Amino acid sequence: MSKKVLIMDTILRDAHQSHAATRMRTEQMIPVLAQLDEVGYYSLEGWGGATFDTCMRFLNEDPWERLRTLRTYLKKTPIQMLLRGQNLLGYRNYADDLVDKLVEKCFENGIGVIRVFDALNDPRNIEASMKAIKKYGGQLRATDPARGIAEAAISYTTSPVHTLEYFVKLAKTYEDMGADNICIKDMANLLLPFDAYKLVSALKKSLRPETKLHLHTHNTTGTGDMVNLMAIEAGVDIVDTALSPLANGTSQPATESLVATLRGTEYDTGIDLNKLIPIAEHFKKVASQLEKDGSLNPKVRQVDVKTLIYQVPGGMLSNLMNQLKKAGKEDKLSEVLAEVPNVRRDCGYPPLVTPSSQIVGTQAVMNVVMGERYKMVTKETKDLFAGKYGQLPMPVDKDVAEKVLKGEKPITHRPADDLAPEFDRLKEELFQKGFYAQREDIPDEDVLSYASFPEVAENFFKWRKASREGVDMDMAKTGVYPV
Numbered sequence: 213m214s215k216k217v218l219i220m221d222t223i224l225r226d227a228h229q230s231h232a233a234t235r236m237r238t239e240q241m242i243p244v245l246a247q248l249d250e251v252g253y254y255s256l257e258g259w260g261g262a263t264f265d266t267c268m269r270f271l272n273e274d275p276w277e278r279l280r281t282l283r284t285y286l287k288k289t290p291i292q293m294l295l296r297g298q299n300l301l302g303y304r305n306y307a308d309d310l311v312d313k314l315v316e317k318c319f320e321n322g323i324g325v326i327r328v329f330d331a332l333n334d335p336r337n338i339e340a341s342m343k344a345i346k347k348y349g350g351q352l353r354a355t356d357p358a359r360g361i362a363e364a365a366i367s368y369t370t371s372p373v374h375t376l377e378y379f380v381k382l383a384k385t386y387e388d389m390g391a392d393n394i395c396i397k398d399m400a401n402l403l404l405p406f407d408a409y410k411l412v413s414a415l416k417k418s419l420r421p422e423t424k425l426h427l428h429t430h431n432t433t434g435t436g437d438m439v440n441l442m443a444i445e446a447g448v449d450i451v452d453t454a455l456s457p458l459a460n461g462t463s464q465p466a467t468e469s470l471v472a473t474l475r476g477t478e479y480d481t482g483i484d485l486n487k488l489i490p491i492a493e494h495f496k497k498v499a500s501q502l503e504k505d506g507s508l509n510p511k512v513r514q515v516d517v518k519t520l521i522y523q524v525p526g527g528m529l530s531n532l533m534n535q536l537k538k539a540g541k542e543d544k545l546s547e548v549l550a551e552v553p554n555v556r557r558d559c560g561y562p563p564l565v566t567p568s569s570q571i572v573g574t575q576a577v578m579n580v581v582m583g584e585r586y587k588m589v590t591k592e593t594k595d596l597f598a599g600k601y602g603q604l605p606m607p608v609d610k611d612v613a614e615k616v617l618k619g620e621k622p623i624t625h626r627p628a629d630d631l632a633p634e635f636d637r638l639k640e641e642l643f644q645k646g647f648y649a650q651r652e653d654i655p656d657e658d659v660l661s662y663a664s665f666p667e668v669a670e671n672f673f674k675w676r677k678a679s680r681e682g683v684d685m686d687m688a689k690t691g692v693y694p695v
């Protein structure tokens with residue numbers, strides 16, 4: 213049996229999200245899309261995550277238009293996207309009708325594979341997305357077996373409850389919900405090479421033979437290539453890499469290095485390095501342009517060992533330091549770092565990713581700075597204890613919960629059950645803004661953009677209207693035209 217390793221290249225999404233604040237433009241992608249399509253990747257990650265917001269907010273691009281353009285050029289290779297479960301492409305919980313509509317439109321506009329995850333690993337938070345992915349993806353798969361794929365991702369973290377058994381059980385739950393692929397999503401680069409070997413081995417042993425296991429890590433702490441290689445030895449099916457000009461550091465390990473490493477072995481990716489060279493040359497120029505524009509700071513390429521030492525994601529550590537600096541308590545850093553695991557235990561060991569990393573970090577700072585634990589709590593801490601982000605991996609500490617909730621009863625149902633359908637209401641709201649002559653003229657995609665980021669989308673629609681009507685675009689861009 214061939215153990216051929218499949219590659220997803222992140223060059224069109226996570227690579228520039230990690231290195232250059234998601235600022236790569238569609239026009240910087242187009243010249244090499246046809247070549248990328250010939251490489252033989254499993255998929256190309258090109259949409260979702262922060263791209264949706266950034267397109268409209270900073271690049272004056274319609275994210276849906278970008279997706280359709282990518283699809284025009286990528287005839288063979290499926291486009292993969294990242295979806296934040298019930299938070300979709302934004303940062304709040306959306307009602308189920310919006311989840312359904314968004315997934316439908318993603319596939320319709322060109323998505324092939326949807327990776328969906330929940331920050332807390334609460335399966336109820338990906339339930340509605342999975343249902344929609346199975347429904348619309350299933351229709352797509354009937355005519356195109358490489359597309360319409362449901363990939364459920366586990367947010368990887370370390371804690372006394374995040375054991376192999378925990379991850380295996382979660383992965384099997386996701387498999388039972390209909391996941392074609394299971395992804396280990398190590399967004400904070402906390403997964404170490406030998407642990408990766410154990411985790412992948414345990415998952416491969418427990419999952420169905422037809423379920424593909426996909427690994428996503430970063431190279432922030434310099435362990436990324438080793439993590440990928442150990443996972444490959446343990447039988448992982450797909451790994452994420454980025455073409456070298458935007459690889460390593462806070463991004464993924466480099467594609468070329470892995471392709472060369474595996475060449476001639478039983479894991480050979482089948483990718484021809486010579487095909488990658490001209491594409492990498494193009495992205496080298498793009499990377500220098502992004503650096504010139506100020507979106508890429510060369511520091512992101514360095515190895516940062518802080519996560520290895522403090523066991524908190526790099527972004528969280530810099531937030532903690534900033535908060536302490538503002539309070540004039542920089543000397544309290546070691547106390548705060550000692551308090552982080554305590555707060556995390558109190559609230560049932562959430563994985564430390566956005567938004568829980570901010571919530572736990574801020575609470576740890578407050579607990580230390582106030583000199584008394586939970587004397588002051590943020591609204592977010594309260595909501596976390598109240599179950600409004602979803603179910604936590606373990607029960608919360610009873611005494612702390614009493615202090616934090618002050619009599620409020622936590623919810624035990626799925627948070628999105630409290631939300632009424634909102635698509636039609638938002639469509640009407642958008643119509644009232646006056647961008648369209650008729651209600652029927654409003655594309656569903658615009659409603660979804662507006663639902664995700666109301667102010668940003670409204671500004672973008674103004675800009676777009678102005679550009680279509682031939683207003684001087686330089687004036688529109690500088691804000692002279694009302695934007």
Ligand SMILES: [Mn+2]
Pocket residue numbers: 226399428430
């Ligand atoms: Mn990532």
